[in-house]
Amino acid sequence: MKLKSLVHFSIPVTDLGKSDHFYRHLLGMEKLDGHERMSFLRLGNDHIVLVKSDTVRASKSAEGQFRPGVHHAFLVDADEYDRAKDQLTSNGVRILGEELRDQGVFTGRSLYFSDPDGNELEIIARKVEDTRS
Numbered sequence: 730m731k732l733k734s735l736v737h738f739s740i741p742v743t744d745l746g747k748s749d750h751f752y753r754h755l756l757g758m759e760k761l762d763g764h765e766r767m768s769f770l771r772l773g774n775d776h777i778v779l780v781k782s783d784t785v786r787a788s789k790s791a792e793g794q795f796r797p798g799v800h801h802a803f804l805v806d807a808d809e810y811d812r813a814k815d816q817l818t819s820n821g822v823r824i825l826g827e828e829l830r831d832q833g834v835f836t837g838r839s840l841y842f843s844d845p846d847g848n849e850l851e852i853i854a855r856k857v858e859d860t861r862s
Contacts, residue, residue, distance in 0.1 A: 742848075
């Protein structure tokens with residue numbers, strides 16, 4: 730098998746309207762379509778589907794602490810990083826962690842936060858010389 734690319738990834742949410750608003754208005758994604766169980770969003774050339782779920786199995790620990798590993802990461806330009814962080818915090822989003830990675834596959838400044846259901850997300854401003862995909 731030789732896969733060509735990623736078509737979309739799905740994120741389970743309990744309140745589709747609240748999550749649709751969060752991803753569209755706070756994170757700037759474009760709505761393509763939707764119905765009572767799904768919202769189809771686009772960010773650049775990538776697609777995300779918010780899927781209504783009665784239960785969401787978020788990756789946070791029992792104590793609600795950030796647990797690196799399972800999350801979805803979004804790219805921002807380096808000059809947009811601080812503005813993005815300010816926009817998140819001014820909208821009541823708690824920053825779970827922040828780091829500057831200078832080694833590994835994805836290097837640069839990054840911060841972690843959760844969507845309304847506790848799905849962990851990352852914003853990363855990758856270093857210019859980091860051209861791996």
